[in-house]
Amino acid sequence: MRRYVFLALLMVSFAAQASSTLRVGEKVLSMGDTAARVQELLGPPVTRVYLHQSDGLPNDQVSRGEQWQYVQDGKTVIVTIIDGKATDFETKYN
Secondary structure (H helix, E strand, O other): OHHHHHHHHHHHHHHEEEEOEEEEOOEEEEOOOEHHHHHHHHOOOOEEEEOOOOOOOOOOOOOOEEEEEEEEOOEEEEEEEEOOEEEEEEEEEO
């Protein structure tokens, strides 16, 4: 029984992975890289989701953060951008 529980937990852990770096071909994106660097390596995102608005933002600014989604080779890569810098990378296998 323990073996099945362990196997189930292992499969769930492979479903979504977060990391501090992301390999793109021969190059690597790291947390703290600029949004421009993310687009340079990955191109424009397929989907862009704005994170919740915070009080105190300038009138022309909708949100301090966004999540950019990319579809690559049977997986979805989600890059979180806050204040113009990459803060998280998450990979979900389709």
